[in-house]
Amino acid sequence: MIDLWQYLKTVNKPIVLYGIGNGAEKTVNRLNMLGTEVAGIFSSAGFKKNKTFLGHTVTDYETLKATLGDFIILVCFGSHLPQVTDAIIKLSKKHELYAPDVPVSGEVLFDLDFAKKHKNELEKVYNMLADEHSKRVFENTVYFKLTGKIDYLLGCESDRSEAYKLLNLNNNESFLDLGAFTGDTVQEFLSYVDGYDFITALEPDNRNFKRLCQNTADINNINCVNAAATDKVGEFMISANHSRGNSEYGKVVAVNGLTVDYLSRDRLFTLIKVDVEGNELKALEGAKELIKAHKPKMHIACYHTAFDLFEIPLNVLSLNPDYKIYLRHHHCLPAWDINCIFI
Numbered sequence: 001m002i003d004l005w006q007y008l009k010t011v012n013k014p015i016v017l018y019g020i021g022n023g024a025e026k027t028v029n030r031l032n033m034l035g036t037e038v039a040g041i042f043s044s045a046g047f048k049k050n051k052t053f054l055g056h057t058v059t060d061y062e063t064l065k066a067t068l069g070d071f072i073i074l075v076c077f078g079s080h081l082p083q084v085t086d087a088i089i090k091l092s093k094k095h096e097l098y099a100p101d102v103p104v105s106g107e108v109l110f111d112l113d114f115a116k117k118h119k120n121e122l123e124k125v126y127n128m129l130a131d132e133h134s135k136r137v138f139e140n141t142v143y144f145k146l147t148g149k150i151d152y153l154l155g156c157e158s159d160r161s162e163a164y165k166l167l168n169l170n171n172n173e174s175f176l177d178l179g180a181f182t183g184d185t186v187q188e189f190l191s192y193v194d195g196y197d198f199i200t201a202l203e204p205d206n207r208n209f210k211r212l213c214q215n216t217a218d219i220n221n222i223n224c225v226n227a228a229a230t231d232k233v234g235e236f237m238i239s240a241n242h243s244r245g246n247s248e249y250g251k252v253v254a255v256n257g258l259t260v261d262y263l264s265r266d267r268l269f270t271l272i273k274v275d276v277e278g279n280e281l282k283a284l285e286g287a288k289e290l291i292k293a294h295k296p297k298m299h300i301a302c303y304h305t306a307f308d309l310f311e312i313p314l315n316v317l318s319l320n321p322d323y324k325i326y327l328r329h330h331h332c333l334p335a336w337d338i339n340c341i342f343i
Helices: 004-008 022-034 061-068 082-094 112-117 119-128 132-147 160-167 184-190 206-215 280-285 288-294 308-319
Strands: 015-018 040-042 056-059 072-075 096-098 174-178 198-202 222-225 234-239 252-258 271-274 297-301 325-329 338-342
Touching (some): 004 022, 015 022, 015 061, 072 082, 082 096, 112 119, 112 132, 119 308, 132 308, 160 297, 160 338, 174 184, 184 198, 184 206, 184 271, 206 222, 271 280, 280 288, 280 297, 280 308, 288 308, 308 325, 308 338
Parallel strands (some): 015 040, 015 072, 040 056, 072 096, 198 222, 271 297
Antiparallel strands (some): 234 252, 297 338
């Protein structure tokens, strides 16, 4: 087989981008390496048109359709909103459409060469998965990453409630939310329990943290902490882009870093959510003593880097081999919201 990037080298139809931003930049960089040019860029209705991006004037779909006729669409942004994903699916019925799997964090692409290089790790994790649906999610995710075909993702979705059923929450959970954003996952947790022991929510971005405190002001037994989850206690640098979550890429600012093991001195966490924009392995390194000794239930994002799909499960099992691992994909295009559930 060939991957999406190899295929795009062979096509004769014009290639256009749907969306702008970091994903589009990474896509164009890869196409440039292949000697493949972009014929145009369009954005959704409601977004500002006629701005210049990467040397192209951003226009709308109808304008490009009138100018170019048929073309290949590369989707360069992500969304879980039904009205947005429905629009993408509708476009896929009219044109060849792909969603290139460029990483949220880092520069390494999950292409065919990458998959071959890490074949052993991928097979090892696949064989460790606890149920058939997890294996289907894993297979479809790999095929999506290689081909950019959205049908692979649409064919392995499950509702978010299923993850919470797997976690089997009780009314005495001590919940640690790493990458709490503005409080959405705190609210989600509360919707699946009748009671709980305590909630600790970490968010490093100052603007997000302010909203987190506002949105959780009426919740009892919660401590919001303006810090990043990492592998050592102390100041370190993160992105200052004010997007959902933070990473160590782009414009950076200094923030306070804390480890889970440091926080666990005063409280035994029974449930941990980790969604820290590519720094998941560092957060796990900072939680290794808790994981080894107490095996907390964990819900961990595994889609930010090309390595996450196998490195995160293998890392956790190296700390505590008694975990069962489940993999779930919730509605989102491209391959975001793919999570490992450890029980």
